[in-house]
Amino acid sequence: MVKEQGVKSIDLTMAFFRAGMLGFGGGPAVIPIMQRDVVERYSWMTDEEYGDTIALSNTMPGPIATKLAGYIGYRVAGLRGCLIALAASIIPTVVLMILLLGILQNYKDVPWVANMSNAVVPVVAVMLGVLTWNFIQQSEKALGWSKAILLLVVSVILLEVLGIHPAFLIAALILLVLVPFIKRTVRRT
Amino acid sequence: MIYWQIFLAFFIPGIVGYGGGPASIPLVEKEVVDRYGWMNTQEFSEVLALGNSLPGPIATKMAGYVGYAEGGVLGAAVGLFGAVAPSLILMIALMAILFKYKDSREVKNISKVVKPVIAVLIGVMTLDFILTSEASLGGIQTAILMVASYLMLEKWKLHPALVIGLALLYGAVTGIFIA
Numbered sequence: 138m139v140k141e142q143g144v145k146s147i148d149l150t151m152a153f154f155r156a157g158m159l160g161f162g163g164g165p166a167v168i169p170i171m172q173r174d175v176v177e178r179y180s181w182m183t184d185e186e187y188g189d190t191i192a193l194s195n196t197m198p199g200p201i202a203t204k205l206a207g208y209i210g211y212r213v214a215g216l217r218g219c220l221i222a223l224a225a226s227i228i229p230t231v232v233l234m235i236l237l238l239g240i241l242q243n244y245k246d247v248p249w250v251a252n253m254s255n256a257v258v259p260v261v262a263v264m265l266g267v268l269t270w271n272f273i274q275q276s277e278k279a280l281g282w283s284k285a286i287l288l289l290v291v292s293v294i295l296l297e298v299l300g301i302h303p304a305f306l307i308a309a310l311i312l313l314v315l316v317p318f319i320k321r322t323v324r325r326t
Numbered sequence: 327m328i329y330w331q332i333f334l335a336f337f338i339p340g341i342v343g344y345g346g347g348p349a350s351i352p353l354v355e356k357e358v359v360d361r362y363g364w365m366n367t368q369e370f371s372e373v374l375a376l377g378n379s380l381p382g383p384i385a386t387k388m389a390g391y392v393g394y395a396e397g398g399v400l401g402a403a404v405g406l407f408g409a410v411a412p413s414l415i416l417m418i419a420l421m422a423i424l425f426k427y428k429d430s431r432e433v434k435n436i437s438k439v440v441k442p443v444i445a446v447l448i449g450v451m452t453l454d455f456i457l458t459s460e461a462s463l464g465g466i467q468t469a470i471l472m473v474a475s476y477l478m479l480e481k482w483k484l485h486p487a488l489v490i491g492l493a494l495l496y497g498a499v500t501g502i503f504i505a
Contacts, residue, residue: 157381157382157383158381158382159381160381160382160383167382167383189425189428192428193417193421193424193425193428194417195346195437196424196433196434196436196437197413197416197417197420197424198340198341198342198343198344198413198416199340199341199343199346199350199385199409199410199412199413199414199416200340200343200346200347200350200383200384200385200386200409200410200413201346201347201383202346202347202382202383202386203383203385203386203409203410203413203414204413204414204417207410207414207417207418208414208417208418208421211418219414219418223410223414226382226383227382227383227386227390227406227410228390229382230380230381230382230383230386230387231382231386231387231390231391231394231402231406233380234373234376234377234380234387234390234391235390235391235394235402237376237380238372238373238376238391238395241372241376248501248504249497249498249501249502250498250501251501252497252498252500252501252504253493253494253497253498253501254368254371254372254497255368255459255462255463255497256463256471256493256494256496256497256500257371257372257375257490257493257494257497258368258371258375258455258458258459258462258463259455259456259459259463259467259468259471259472259475259493260375260471260472260475260489260490260493261371261374261375261378261455262371262452262455262456262459262472263472263475263476263479264374264378264479264486265351265374265448265451265452265455266449266452266476267476267479267480268348268351268448269445269448269449269452272345272349272441272442272444272445272448273442273445275345275441275445276438276441276442276445279435279438279439279441280438280439280441280442285441285442288439288442288443289442289445289446292442292443292445292446292447293446296443296446296447296450297446297450302356303342303352303353303356303443303447304338304341304342304353306443307342307344307440307443308342310439310440310443311344311436311439311440313439314432314435314436314439315432315436317432318427318430318432318433322427
């Protein structure tokens with residue numbers, strides 16, 4: 138699986154540093170930016186391989202950008218590539234985050250600074266509201282309205298009324314989808 | 327002990343958060359705010375606001391920052407490891423198998439059945455944030471700020487960093503005015 142292509146560490150660093158620093162709006166925004174480097178500039182993958190990688194990474198949980206960076210790094214340069222790609226895409230923005238929030242914390246007791254953080258809450262609420270609507274639309278596209286609404290209602294009851302941890306619900310749903318598939322595959326072989 | 331908690335707080339969202347980084351936001355909030363009480367909703371929203379204004383994946387920005395706030399540099403490393411490693415190892419390990427079945431309906435369906443659950447989680451979190459804002463700014467200011475930022479973000483397509491910047495400026499100016 139791993140093809141050591143003699144990929145230079147500096148190329149890996151730059152490619153994934155760019156992906157991390159230019160991808161505004163979270164992981165999914167990173168996909169086209171990475172494509173430019175991975176496929177077009179450095180030809181580490183063909184367009185088709187890159188497309189397959191994205192499709193398959195969507196069947197796995199967890200943040201997309203880091204799965205892509207780690208996996209592509211691993212594919213082209215083994216463990217070294219994996220670690221370099223991850224570090225280059227993650228660390229710069231985490232450091233920025235710690236520095237900026239640290240500054241904000243220091244002036245927290247100044248009343249007008251405290252008011253700044255109050256004013257940000259409704260904006261974040263709108264962003265989350267839009268994200269909620271995105272996920273509802275994606276549910277509808279994937280499952281159709283009737284199934285989507287049924288699952289929405291069931292989720293509200295289980296999560297909010299009965300207070301079940303979402304991890305259990307998600308794991309149960311995945312098992313429900315996978316068990317018939319695994320049974321069928323095992324029987325065939 | 328704290329490192330184990332930091333690991334768990336980001337491992338669980340990383341391993342069940344289907345739909346990329348944004349899907350893990352409410353799951354992280356559940357651990358960080360509800361279970362461990364490291365932050366309140368207001369503080370968590372600051373982290374999210376700044377996270378949305380900076381480039382790069384949101385899940386790792388949260389893991390790195392919260393890990394650092396609770397356990398220093400080692401805490402940040404543990405948080406990042408928890409957020410990134412499990413799903414990445416899973417992906418590298420299962421890639422060959424997945425590739426074989428990439429056209430299978432079930433494999434494609436995995437992430438689909440989870441979408442409504444994520445929608446509910448983020449929806450509930452949205453309500454939380456509206457209530458938090460109502461408590462600190464009052465209903466009228468909350469409504470005005472929400473309508474204004476909705477128009478800026480969705481109708482005029484302004485950059486999220488710019489909208490957050492404007493909200494900060496508004497907060498600073500009204501804050502000085504009140505004082």
